[in-house]
Amino acid sequence: MSGSGGFYKYRCKYFYTHNCPNWVYVNNSPCANCCAEGREVDGAASEIPQSRYSHDICVPRVEDGVVHYTLMEIVNTDESGNQWTLRYKVNQTQVPTVMTTSATPGPPVPATSY
16 A cells, blocks of 8 residues: 555556556556556466366265265366366276274273272
8 A cells, every 4th residue: 555545555466577666446456557568468368268167176975984075177068058067187096995993982980999
C-alpha cells in the first residue's frame, strides 16, 4: 500500500519480472502500461476451453474395513462437454499390505490380594 486517499494500492503484476514501477488498485493485476505493451498476452492461459481440462479427485474405497483413497481424474471426452470419463491418475500397482490390529489392551486392573 502506498500513498493516501482511502484506497489500497498494489504494485503492478509485472513489478518483479519486468521492473514495472506502476501501481494498481487490484492486487495481482497488470497496469495500463503493461497491458498496452502486450505483457498480459505473454502469460495468458492456453486456448483450450475450461470444459476440456481434467479435474483431479480422490475416490474413497474400503478394503477389509480400512478406507483408502485413490487419485483419479474426470476427463471430458467430447467437444460438447457432456460426456466425462473417470480414469486412474497414476498406474495402480498392488502394494502388499501388512495386517494390523486396532485392538488395544484393556486398562490395568489392580491386584486385590498379595
